[in-house]
Amino acid sequence: MSAVKTITVDGTFHMKRGAISRPTQAYECWGELSSAKDNAVLIFTGLSPSAHAASSPADPSAGWWEDMLGPAKPIDTNRYFVICVNSLGSCFGSTGPASVDPDSGEFYRLNFPVLTVEDIACAAGHVLDHYGINQVHTVLGSSMGGMTALAFALLHPERCRRLVSISSAARSLPFSIALRSLQREIIRKDEAWQNGEYDLNGHGPISGMRLARKLGMITYRSAAEWAERFGRERATDRIEEDNGFGIDFEVESYLESHANRFIGSFDANCYLYLSRAMDLFDAADQGGSLSASFSQLKLEAAMVIGVESDFLFPVHQQEELALALQEHTSSVTFKRMASIQGHDSFLVDMDRFRPAVAEFF
Amino acid sequence: MSAVKTITVDGTFHMKRGAISRPTQAYECWGELSSAKDNAVLIFTGLSPSAHAASSPADPSAGWWEDMLGPAKPIDTNRYFVICVNSLGSCFGSTGPASVDPDSGEFYRLNFPVLTVEDIACAAGHVLDHYGINQVHTVLGSSMGGMTALAFALLHPERCRRLVSISSAARSLPFSIALRSLQREIIRKDEAWQNGEYDLNGHGPISGMRLARKLGMITYRSAAEWAERFGRERATDRIEEDNGFGIDFEVESYLESHANRFIGSFDANCYLYLSRAMDLFDAADQGGSLSASFSQLKLEAAMVIGVESDFLFPVHQQEELALALQEHTSSVTFKRMASIQGHDSFLVDMDRFRPAVAEFF
Structure with a gap:
C-alpha cells in the first residue's frame, strides 16, 4: 500500500x-x-x-x-x-x-x-x-x-x-563538501556505474553505493555514541577467513548491516545529484x-x-x-x-x- | 642518496x-x-x-x-x-x-x-x-x-x-576503527587489488588507494582549518566536463593533488596490515x-x-x-x-x- x-x-x-x-x-x-x-x-x-x-x-x-x-x-x-x-x-x-x-x-x-x-x-x-x-x-x-x-x-x-x-x-563548508565529494567518487569509480549507464532494473554500482553508505553512517553518528555503544566489542558474526581484513569488531558489523539495508533502495545517479546539490x-x-x-x-x-x-x-x-x-x-x-x-x-x-x-x- | x-x-x-x-x-x-x-x-x-x-x-x-x-x-x-x-x-x-x-x-x-x-x-x-x-x-x-x-x-x-x-x-575506539575499516574495504573492493596478488612492480589498486588516501586526508585535518583555508572557493582547475561531478571546489582539488602524490609510494597490502594493527x-x-x-x-x-x-x-x-x-x-x-x-x-x-x-x- x-x-x-x-x-x-x-x-x-x-x-x-x-x-x-x-x-x-x-x-x-x-x-x-x-x-x-x-x-x-x-x-x-x-x-x-x-x-x-x-x-x-x-x-x-x-x-x-x-x-x-x-x-x-x-x-x-x-x-x-x-x-x-x-x-x-x-x-x-x-x-x-x-x-x-x-x-x-x-x-x-x-x-x-x-x-x-x-x-x-x-x-x-x-x-x-x-x-x-x-x-x-x-x-x-x-x-x-x-x-x-x-x-x-x-x-x-x-x-x-x-x-x-x-x-x-x-x-x-569544505569539510562536508569533501566527505560528499569522496562518497560520489567512490560510486563513480565503481566500474558497474558505467558512467551512469547501468541497468536501472539491475544491480548498478552496488559496491560503490555500499561503501558510500558506510561513510555516510560514519558521518551521521558520533564517536562518543559509538564508544558507549560498541567500545571494542568483537562482532558475533566475525569473518575470520577474509585474510584478517573482514568483520572483526562490532562497529564493523553494524556498518555492514546498515549498508546492506540501504542497497537496492536508492538509485546511484539520484544519489550523486542530490549530494552535489547540497555542496x-x-x-x-x-x-x-x-x-x-x-x-x-x-x-x-x-x-x-x-x-x-x-x-x-x-x-x-x-x-x-x-x-x-x-x-x-x-x-x-x-x-x-x-x-x-x-x-x-x-x-x-x-x-x-x-x-x-x-x-x- | x-x-x-x-x-x-x-x-x-x-x-x-x-x-x-x-x-x-x-x-x-x-x-x-x-x-x-x-x-x-x-x-x-x-x-x-x-x-x-x-x-x-x-x-x-x-x-x-x-x-x-x-x-x-x-x-x-x-x-x-x-x-x-x-x-x-x-x-x-x-x-x-x-x-x-x-x-x-x-x-x-x-x-x-x-x-x-x-x-x-x-x-x-x-x-x-x-x-x-x-x-x-x-x-x-x-x-x-x-x-x-x-x-x-x-x-x-x-x-x-x-x-x-x-x-x-x-x-x-570504534570511530577510528570504522574509518580505517572503510579505508581497507575501499582498497580491497578495487578489482585491481586481486585479493592481494597484484603485480608489485605494476599498478596495483591505485583507485582504491587514492580514495582511501582522500578519506585519510579528511580525517587528518579539521573542519575549522578547511573552513578558514578553503571556504567555498572554487578550484582554478575545475573539471566541468565530468558530468558536474568532477573537481569544482578548491577542497576537492586539494584532496586530488594529495591523493596523486601518495600513489605509487605505498604498497597496498602493507597499508592494510598497518591499518589493522592500529585497530x-x-x-x-x-x-x-x-x-x-x-x-x-x-x-x-x-x-x-x-x-x-x-x-x-x-x-x-x-x-x-x-x-x-x-x-x-x-x-x-x-x-x-x-x-x-x-x-x-x-x-x-x-x-x-x-x-x-x-x-x-
Whole structure:
C-alpha cells in the first residue's frame, strides 16, 4: 500500500541550470486543509528519505519521522494539513535522473540538469498551487531538507509564515563538501556505474553505493555514541577467513548491516545529484551575504535546532543561521541539543526533539 | 642518496599471531651514541612515513619531521643519538607483506602474519641490541607511533627511561576503527587489488588507494582549518566536463593533488596490515586495565600531547593515557594543544610543538 500522491508540473520546468519537461512531484499528506487554507505545514526531507514521513490509513507502515508527526503528536495532524515532498531529483515518485524524459522517451541518467536545492524547493511549490495554498503555516526541513526549507522561504517569502530548520546549514563548508565529494567518487569509480549507464532494473554500482553508505553512517553518528555503544566489542558474526581484513569488531558489523539495508533502495545517479546539490547550496547566493539574503524574508517566527555532536552540519553553522535570521525576524528560537547521536539525532533522540518541535507548534 | 641502514634479525621472529624468518629492520640514525650508551632516542612513526625523519649528510633531502630533529633542534642530535625505525610491515626497507619470504622465495603478500603494534615495537628492539643499547633515554612516537612507543615501554619496561606520546591513544575506539575499516574495504573492493596478488612492480589498486588516501586526508585535518583555508572557493582547475561531478571546489582539488602524490609510494597490502594493527591495539591487553598494564612501567618521566581539533585520536584519549600513566610515573606532563590542523598538527603546527618537545628534552 502506498499513500504517495503525485502532481505533474505543466510545460517546461525551469531549473537553475537547465530545464525539464512536465516533471512529477511526489508527496504524502496528513490531516485536513482548513477552509481558510492557513494550516499547511510543508516538510522537506534529507537526502535519502521518501515522502513517507509517517503512517496513514492509506499506508500504515511506520514513516521516517513516525514519532514526530500524527494525531496529537508534536506536529499534530488533527490541527495541521501536513505535506511531505519527495525531493525533485530523488527516486521515490518524483522526477529525477532515474526517470524517463518525456521528450526523448529515454531515461535522463546524466542528462538530467545539474540539480540545486532551489530547484527542489521550487518544484514543491507546485503542490501548494495544486491545493490553492497561498501561504504555509510553517515550512520545515532537517539536514538537506533544512537547506530546502530555507531556499523555499527565500524564493517565496510571501508564502512562508514560519520556518523550522533542524541540523542543517545556510551553506555547505569544505569539510562536508569533501566527505560528499569522496562518497560520489567512490560510486563513480565503481566500474558497474558505467558512467551512469547501468541497468536501472539491475544491480548498478552496488559496491560503490555500499561503501558510500558506510561513510555516510560514519558521518551521521558520533564517536562518543559509538564508544558507549560498541567500545571494542568483537562482532558475533566475525569473518575470520577474509585474510584478517573482514568483520572483526562490532562497529564493523553494524556498518555492514546498515549498508546492506540501504542497497537496492536508492538509485546511484539520484544519489550523486542530490549530494552535489547540497555542496552547491549557499543561502548568501541570493543577496551576497546571509543578512542581505534574509532581508527579503517575511517570517513571523523561526526555530533553528542544532546538535553539539553533529560534525557534518556542526552546531556553529546552526547558530550562524539563527543569528542571521534574527536580524530580520522578530521571533527566532535557537536550540542547542546535547544529544550524542550526531547528525542523526533528530531521527532518534526523540526525548529531546519531540518537546522542542511541540513547543514551536 | 639514502641514509637507510638495516639489520637482520637472526632465525625466527615470533610475532603475536605467527612467525617470520630473518626479517629486516630498516632505520636511520643521527648524532653519536655516547660511550655510556645512555643518550639514545627511539622514534616510531605513524602509518605511512619512512625512517627518514630528518636530513643528514648521507641523505640531505628534508625528512618528515625536519623541523623537530637535528643539530640544535628540539630533539638535538648534538646531544642525542636518535634512531627512527621504519615499522615492521611497512615497505621502506623493513620486512612486510611486499617483501620476499626467505623460506619460500615468494612475496609474503597476504601470507604475512597478522601484524600487531607489539610486533613493530619488538622488531625495533633488535636495532638497540645491534648498538648494545640496554636502555633508551626516550622512546617517542606520534599517531600509530605513539601506540608503538607505548607498546615498546610495556614490552621492555627496563629499556625505557622516558616516554613521549603525541596525538596517539592507549587503544583504538570504534570511530577510528570504522574509518580505517572503510579505508581497507575501499582498497580491497578495487578489482585491481586481486585479493592481494597484484603485480608489485605494476599498478596495483591505485583507485582504491587514492580514495582511501582522500578519506585519510579528511580525517587528518579539521573542519575549522578547511573552513578558514578553503571556504567555498572554487578550484582554478575545475573539471566541468565530468558530468558536474568532477573537481569544482578548491577542497576537492586539494584532496586530488594529495591523493596523486601518495600513489605509487605505498604498497597496498602493507597499508592494510598497518591499518589493522592500529585497530587491534589496546594497551590494557597487557594487564586487563590501563592501570594494571602500566604498573609494570619503570618510566622516570612521560609527556603526552593531544590536539583539541584531532577527531581521529581525540584529545580525551590522550588525557586518559596521561592520567593512567600518572598512577605509576612520578613526572607526567600532559599538553593540550589548541592547534586547528587536527591530527596532522604535530607535522605542521611547529610553533606549538617545537617548544613543547624542546622543553621535555
